[in-house]
Amino acid sequence: MLQTVFKYGNDEKKFTVRAVVYMLTAVIFSIVPYIFLYQIIDLLLKGIQPDVNYTVIRAAAIFFCMAMNACLYIKGLSNSHIAAFNILKNIRISLQHKLENKPLGMIQELGSGNLKKMFVDDIDSIELLLAHALPEGIANIAVPLLLYITIFIIDYRLGLLACVPLPIGIFAIGKMFGVGMGYMNEYYDVRVRMNNTIIEYINGMEVVKVFNKDTDSYKRYKDDVLSYRDFTLFWYNLSWTWMALYTTVLPAAALFMLPAGALMIMGNIISGSQLLLALCVSFAVGPPLLKTMNFFGVIPQLSKKITSLEEMMNMNDLKLGENDFQGENFAVDFNNVCFAYKDKEVLHNINIHVKEKSMTALVGESGSGKSTLAKLLVHFYDVNSGSISIGGQNITDMTLEALNKQVSYVAQEQFLFNMSIYDNIKLGKPEASKEEILEAASKAQCMEFLERIDGGIYAMAGEGGKQLSGGERQRISLARAILKDAPVIVLDEATAFIDPENEDKLNTAISEIIKNKTVIVIAHRLSSIQNAGQICVISSGNIIASGTHKELLNDCIEYQKLWLRSDAAKDWGINIKGGEYA
Template identity: 30%
Template sequence: MDGGRKHIMTRLPDTDKVTLMTFAGKYKYLTGTGCILSGISAVIALVPYLCMWKVIKLAVLNWPGGLAGGTLVWGWMAVASSLLSMLIYFGALMCTHLSAFRTARNMKTAALHHLAELPIGYFKGTGSGKLRRIIDDGAGQTETYLAHQLPDLAGALVTPAAVLVLLLVFDWRFGLISLIPMAVGTFFLSRMMGTGMAECMRQYQNALEDMNNEAVEYVRGIPVVKTFQQSIFSFKSFHDSIMRYKNWAVNYTLSLRIPMCCYSVSINGIFAVLIPAGLLLAGDAAGGQDFVTTALDLVFYILFTPVCVTMMDKIMWTSENTMAANDAMERILNVIREKPLPEPAVSRKPENHTIEIKDVSFSYNKDGVNALEHVSLTVPQGAATAMVGASGSGKTTLVSLIPRFFDVDQGSICIGGVDVRDIGTKELMKQVSFVFQDSHLFKDSLLNNIRAAKPEADKEEVMKALKAARCEDIIEKMPQGLDTVVGTKGVYLSGGEMQRIALARAILKDAPIVLLDEATAFADPDNEYLIQQAFEKLVEGKTVIMIAHRLSTVCRAHRIFVMEEGRVAEQGSHDELLKARGLYARMWKDYQTSVEWKVGGKA
């Protein structure tokens, strides 16, 4: 950022007085210059109307003697002032655009750099569609506002003030008459643009964010909809978000209909007051020079009052854009204000790779129910440990605390005798590899996707990792081999193939601790067999914690921890847990029954 992203980040913890101009950095002066130029342009833009009135006045006063000598001068003055106004306005837009582009860039840069510092747990609770809208659409909205709408607002505010001065100077009677409907219109305008509207704008943006987030999730789920021939209403949350937005929009519109109608009638009905008053005043002066003067003054007001009305309409619509831009900025600031997990002053290095979880409790919502309750367990270095249990029992939550996706609320988690909170993020990431159930590949070459684990790795190292992960068949079918870009031009991988690529990535990283979360969840039998072979290579000599629903994958684990409602209900080897005839034994029996079940009869 100009002036540095660092400048904004250091100010945020100390003050809430962050504005769009804070993001503009040294270019904020261009925004001010642009607004001043826009105001000057708006005032000069009134000169042609004055010239037009002068031409009409000269023509009337000299009728029927032809055009007066000064007519041509006033005509050229109108042309010159119009051109000058346009040139100054063009300069204003150049200034505001230069500032707006940099402001939007700085907002995106600040937000994206800060996102990179947040723990992975933050992204678990914040949808990608919501984040995209906050950062991308929000920055775009503020860019449009600063580039176009703010200078227009400056001109719209200056114009009525200049026009009102002219109206009162030319004829105070017509000026006061013109002020009456404008004052009434301003009153109703303030009703619509009051402080309560800022809250309405916040609710509007919330509704849009929810709908956008649900739309992204729906699009991702279209294959499931097609497979099971379900309608859009199968995605109840998406439908509900649309209905919430509709209800909000209808209620908001209904709440504004009375003030909006009153504003429109008063501001557009100015001639209904002005013309009868003008005719009345002209009638009192009928038959003399005063009649002509009064009639010409009426023409002057007929020319200028529509300008004032137009500017007031522009103020109304631009005020709404101002609230939208401020709300967009505030949402981006809320992302930037999310605090990263604290880093230790001096990072310590684990002495070994034994994992100790001591009396850990944790809640996603600090005021809510704990997802984990007083959990204590030890995973010895080099041991393969499994976590099993029903959905929601706390398996994934517990494993996610080891690499500090979140910080524990109570207790501690140690690696090699060192609390993970005393290990720097970079060092901690060197110690741990992850394979999630929903592995993600970037729209990049296979080579770069795997190199993400070790950027300095050469092709030979990458190929060695791919072979260890049993990915030879995947490479063989790729048009350009390792240089094939996945996710484009018809090159897509199945869930099981993506898991094997993720395993190759983990093998290349060669971290001493491996965390596996339902890694065979989306694999077909063939892929599951290959994944199991890759597992054996990945976990050689490593400290391993695996989460699995398929109990056949955990039979050979040194120790199995059975989770239930956020606690460790049982622990032991496979044989020990079966002999105990507890929860694990019941789960194993149910699993065996499901394996032996066949369509159309018993096994």
């Protein structure tokens, strides 16, 4: 585990080493006062009244040791935190660089919540290991070892007696860890289920209230919270007995040494001073040992989190080339493309040829594989077999930057950053002039709503674009695509959020994007694609027919059904006559 973590901070190891040295020295200074205290008590036991100077010097020495302990401990923590936070920085940067090379589709499948947990919570938890558990743990283990050696030097028999509690404590620690590790996966499953339920309950509160589902929703919420509580208490109950045993016995070096030592004094085997010194040293064993044990419980959890981070970092990278675009034209070809999500194949030997500067529409039932084809073209995933090419060049032969320059992808939901609408549009072409950006916004039919909001095009879009409606966000994304002016356009349900009043505006915007472009469009509203040069009907990951709108209406039953359904939905509405539905 440490080897895994430290590969992200070779230069920071020196700070960790310094931290260990400082803390080890600090713990030693915390023990030395027991020696001075022994010297004073030893004189008193011998009936000798120590003079003032003798007592003051040792009291000053005790104070000095305590001050040095505090200073060195702070210095150690300073160095350990420098190492820890630099390594955390390196891990986050490394994770970000590695994520850039992972399939975007796989990253989306992980979800923002899971990624936030990994980037923030899981990486932050490593700080405990690097800043505390490692330097303090080494120091707090090394010092008791020195103390036990010291007791052996005083008298080997007292040393053996001091070690008697150790196997009992180690046995209890082993049992506790066995119980902890045995139920850890179940604990994480219960916790994840509770967290998901809480998030779902909060996000769905509006629906719960509207449909009076408070009782059902709250019951599930309550059940999962209680389940987490009950399992956690069950898990802890199994551990508490062993925890109590080792915290009581492990630091009790004097447990057997005191009574046996008293008998040894009576038998003139050892002197009272020897037993007193050994007892003083033994009292210093407990605190560092118990501090070390406080870190032991989190080590398995940290190990699990670090393993999860490594597994994500080791996901297969996206297959990328190092070439610029070298295609002969901007025709798009899917050649025997097969693709599977995990173990389930969703596309089977897909062959599509999209002529340069033509429009091809992909239609089919939801889940048939249309959007997956679009995502494969923009290289969100690698195909399992087959190939996708633009102008005869395989998209895996070019850099992702080169591919992105050739393709504009307008999805059903477009993300807007929490910055001005102007800057959001500018993402399509960062070097664009103000005039170009305003022209793109105008062509995308954005001016109608920009003129009625405070700040106009310089207004903030809000987090995720929440200040705008779905249709307005869609038009902003179209403005980006117009500004980008890529030769290949992919429209994936680009009219999904548009109301009838604004459909003409969006169609006008789309007509600006697709002029003289190679276009692949996915749409449920078949009326918007009936003039496409080629329409491919997809069912269960297979192309079952292709042709023009007229050809498919005559020859393809599946397309006929889709057309009738789309045509009926276009005229759907509610009429009210005389206060009654009609």
